[in-house]
Amino acid sequence: xxxxxxxxxxxxxxxxxxxxxxxxxxxxxxxxxxxxxxxxxxxxxxxxxxxxxxxxxxxxxxxxxxxxxxxxxxxxxxxxxxxxxxxxxxxxxxxxxxxxxxxxxxxxxxxxxxxxxxxxxxxxxxxxxxxxxxxxxxxxxxxxxxxxxxxxxxxxxxxxxxxxxxxxxxxxxxxxxxxxxxxxxxxxxxxxxxxxxxxxxxxxxxxxxxxxxxxxxxxxxxxxxxxxxxxxxxxxxxxxxxxxxxxxxxxxxxxxxxxxxxxxxxxxxxxxxxx
Amino acid sequence: xxxxxxxxxxxxxxxxxxxxxxxxxxxxxxxxxxxxxxxxxxxxxxxxxxxxxxxxxxxxxxxxxxxxxxxxxxxxxxxxxxxxxxxxxxxxxxxxxxxxxxxxxxxxxxxxxxxxxxxxxxxxxxxxxxxxxxxxxxxxxxxxxxxxxxxxxxxxxxxxxxxxxxxxxxxxxxxxxxxxxxxxxxxxxxxxxxxxxxxxxxxxxxxxxxxxxxxxxxxxxxx
Numbered sequence: 001x002x003x004x005x006x007x008x009x010x011x012x013x014x015x016x017x018x019x020x021x022x023x024x025x026x027x028x029x030x031x032x033x034x035x036x037x038x039x040x041x042x043x044x045x046x047x048x049x050x051x052x053x054x055x056x057x058x059x060x061x062x063x064x065x066x067x068x069x070x071x072x073x074x075x076x077x078x079x080x081x082x083x084x085x086x087x088x089x090x091x092x093x094x095x096x097x098x099x100x101x102x103x104x105x106x107x108x109x110x111x112x113x114x115x116x117x118x119x120x121x122x123x124x125x126x127x128x129x130x131x132x133x134x135x136x137x138x139x140x141x142x143x144x145x146x147x148x149x150x151x152x153x154x155x156x157x158x159x160x161x162x163x164x165x166x167x168x169x170x171x172x173x174x175x176x177x178x179x180x181x182x183x184x185x186x187x188x189x190x191x192x193x194x195x196x197x198x199x200x201x202x203x204x205x206x207x208x209x210x211x212x213x214x215x216x217x218x219x220x221x222x223x224x225x226x227x228x229x230x231x232x233x234x235x236x237x238x239x240x241x242x243x244x245x246x247x248x249x250x251x252x253x254x255x256x257x258x259x260x261x262x263x264x265x266x267x268x269x270x271x272x273x274x275x
Numbered sequence: 276x277x278x279x280x281x282x283x284x285x286x287x288x289x290x291x292x293x294x295x296x297x298x299x300x301x302x303x304x305x306x307x308x309x310x311x312x313x314x315x316x317x318x319x320x321x322x323x324x325x326x327x328x329x330x331x332x333x334x335x336x337x338x339x340x341x342x343x344x345x346x347x348x349x350x351x352x353x354x355x356x357x358x359x360x361x362x363x364x365x366x367x368x369x370x371x372x373x374x375x376x377x378x379x380x381x382x383x384x385x386x387x388x389x390x391x392x393x394x395x396x397x398x399x400x401x402x403x404x405x406x407x408x409x410x411x412x413x414x415x416x417x418x419x420x421x422x423x424x425x426x427x428x429x430x431x432x433x434x435x436x437x438x439x440x441x442x443x444x445x446x447x448x449x450x451x452x453x454x455x456x457x458x459x460x461x462x463x464x465x466x467x468x469x470x471x472x473x474x475x476x477x478x479x480x481x482x483x484x485x486x487x488x489x490x491x492x493x494x495x496x497x498x
Contacts, residue, residue, distance in 0.1 A: 101412060102359075102363055102366075102405070102408060102409060102412055103363050103366045103367050103370065103409075103412060103413075105363070106312075106313075107311065107312045107313055110312055110356070110359060114355075118397075118401070119352070122347060126347075149404070150465065151484070151485045151488070152404060152407040152408040152411050152485070152487060153408070153411060153484075153485075154408075154411040154412050154414060154486070154487070155412065156408060157404075157405060157408035157409055157411075157412060158359075160404040160405070160407070160408045161355070161359065161401045161402070161404045161405040161408065162401065163404070164400045164401050164403060164404030164405075165351075165355075165397045165398075165400060165401035165404070167400065168389075168393075168396040168397045168399070168400035168401070169393060169396075169397050171388075171389045171396065172389050172392070172393030172394075172396045172397065173393060174389070175389045175393075176393060190475060191475060191476075191478055229478065232476050232477070232478055233475065233476065233478070234475045234476065242472075251468065252464055252468070253464065253465055253468040254468070255468055255469045255472045256472065256475060257472060257474060257475030258469055258470065258472045258473060258474045258475070259474055259475060259478075260469060261466065261469045261470065262484075263484045263485040263488075264462070264465060264466060264469065265466065266485050266488040266489070267462075267485060267488045268458060268459075268462040268466070269488070269490065270446060270447065270488040270489075270490060270493045270495065271386070271447060271449070271453075271458045272455055272458055272459075273490055273493070273495035273496065274445070274446075274447040274448065274449045274495060274496070275449055275453060275454060275455045275458060
């Protein structure tokens with residue numbers, strides 16, 4: 001358990017913070033009175049977020065950050081230390097929701113999905129945890145995993161391998177940080193109204209070769225299906241508030257939908273059946 | 276069962292007593308630094324002769340809980356890439372052949388409350404997710420993927436369980452240290468957190484979720 005509550009006026013940083021769940025988290029942190037650094041790899045999303053969050057004035061700051069790039073992480077830490085002194089809440093939310101066959105996945109598919117979804121979280125922890133522990137004031141780390149980090153589907157093997165790792169990382173960190181000033185929470189969202197369906201379109205050039213993704217027509221059909229489905233999902237701002245409540249409570253897990261209960265029970269029961 | 280390929284992520288298979296299996300085992304040596312997924316797949320796909328199973332073994336990590344600084348590349352990324360290349364190589368080979376069993380032999384530390392070091396926990400849990408997802412992807416094929424948990428002791432119990440798994444292809448085979456209490460201790464806080472969450476908006480039926488955990492599909496023993 002974290003030893004003290006997060007104080008109003010603390011500084012938060014959110015990766016993938018300019019759209020979707022990340023933007024919802026940023027909005028919730030601002031509502032709670034924190035200063036927030038919104039980071040994102042997409043310039044277009046950063047511009048949209050600047051417009052949307054403009055009324056927050058000096059309470060919000062924007063920084064381009066590719067979570068797969070260690071030098072950019074080090075630059076982000078310098079930015080925090082030189083301009084603000086200390087970071088208190090780190091929300092490692094950036095991720096790519098790319099599914100597809102793991103048997104067909106190329107080296108590039110593996111590298112891209114795991115480097116953003118797992119190493120992007122790890123890089124944030126490695127960059128900022130020593131700083132957060134050293135300054136000694138109450139702090140918290142939130143990592144965004146997924147329900148796919150606890151149960152699997154038949155078309156998301158690379159995604160689940162990374163997201164299972166994120167859940168494990170935070171569970172290990174909570175154990176390692178017992179009695180420290182820094183807490184840790186893992187967010188496992190189900191359907192949320194985000195742009196996760198179009199992530200395949202933002203694949204960087206160096207990871208361009210994909211064997212997991214179907215042809216353009218199939219990709220468009222899949223995107224349309226997910227867009228329609230997720231439009232019915234939870235509002236990202238509501239999810240952001242759930243995350244803030246989880247930070248305040250130093251909760252180990254934050255979920256976004258009670259309806260996922262039977263699916264996790266099915267995994268528990270499968271294990272119990274073999275015990 | 277005719278022959279199988281044995282691959283150790285960390286030189287663990289001798290200590291786990293896989294040699295006690297009454298089966299011809301072709302031990303596949305993968306160069307220590309090899310992390311190219313295509314090359315790892317090709318190494319499995321081109322093993323000559325008829326192969327009916329692949330066993331990937333991961334030993335117990337006996338290092339201290341804390342290590343500073345952690346070499347994540349060596350402790351997590353390199354073995355994770357190797358596991359992915361080897362497992363998907365086997366999946367491709369067996370899918371094409373129309374039969375085969377893939378077995379991941381992993382420490383029981385992968386299940387339950389965090390007791391091993393954080394890097395080991397990340398590696399093991401990622402491999403468990405990978406193996407479960409591979410089983411899910413291959414569920415409509417004749418290929419089976421199983422996870423056999425061990426407590427580090429190896430020996431007769433593990434050999435017996437492996438023999439059974441190779442024959443029947445269940446989702447899991449648990450070591451004796453994975454008790455119902457331990458499973459419940461891990462899942463209880465997760466399920467409590469879900470129970471405290473409000474229901475999200477209703478969604479259209481998108482088909483069965485988590486079908487791989489269905490008890491019949493998982494090959495669970497009948498009670």
